Ligand SMILES: [Zn+2]
């Protein structure tokens with residue numbers, strides 16, 4: 001008799017633990033053996049011993065964590081099965097950001113997929129999400145409410161370009177998270193034909209240079225620190241924490257924007273003083289969550305973080321088994 005997945009994949013205080021493979025997936029605490037879905041800080045903590053992930057995830061962890069990067073990194077290409085203990089493990093693209101992967105585990109004829117964070121929308125900076133059929137599908141629910149439907153990113157980019165045309169005397173200062181969103185926003189601007197420099201805050205430099213080094217064409221992306229001008233009529237990207245702070249005073253009448261799935265919520269934009277909310281998300285929206293659950297063919301849905309109750313309820317209504325794992329430590333850093 002095949003063992004049910006719940007007998008060998010367990011939510012422990014450190015994180016989700018695969019018993020026959022003896023590893024944790026995206027553990028919240030340092031562990032001796034980890035499998036990492038992607039390099040966002042809530043999934044890729046510092047201090048692990050061995051860590052298996054895509055080469056891009058491991059390289060970005062090294063960039064961001066320095067000494068805290070895994071002592072013994074083990075890169076695994078997409079779609080290449082590997083035997084770990086008694087489990088066959090495969091990484092497949094999650095479409096969330098460069099290097100992001102879903103962890104596919106097979107044991108005694110059962111298949112479980114831990115998707116990490118994912119999206120289905122096209123992203124010129126990373127491989128697209130691939131459906132992996134499974135019995136148990138472990139999903140996030142960051143935007144797990146029916147109100148969350150993300151518009152086409154092209155539409156949001158058009159908003160930004162229209163604002164530049166309307167206010168050529170103002171610096172357009174856009175808050176973006178440093179890993180994934182920043183590079184995707186630049187790539188979307190290039191796709192829309194914008195070929196002016198996109199200016200970067202120093203905190204966005206190293207990861208953006210890594211993407212460029214991996215062959216992703218982002219066009220001219222100079223550092224703000226290298227200019228003496230007030231950058232009127234230019235696009236400046238910065239971490240959300242730098243919006244409206246002292247650093248912004250050098251710019252020409254800054255017009256504050258923020259690129260995030262949360263910009264769907266008007267109150268959030270107002271709270272941050274955001275004049276130009278851009279709803280651009282690297283997480284699945286509500287329809288994508290439901291579609292993905294259906295596509296995987298899973299009969300059992302485990303929800304890691306976000307709006308667990310609503311998604312559990314929706315999955316149950318679809319005739320599936322569903323549960324909230326209540327894992328600690330997962331947030332939405334990249335959003
Ligand atoms: Zn996350």
Ligand SMILES: [Zn+2]
Pocket residue numbers: 038040043096117333334
């Ligand atoms: Zn993430």
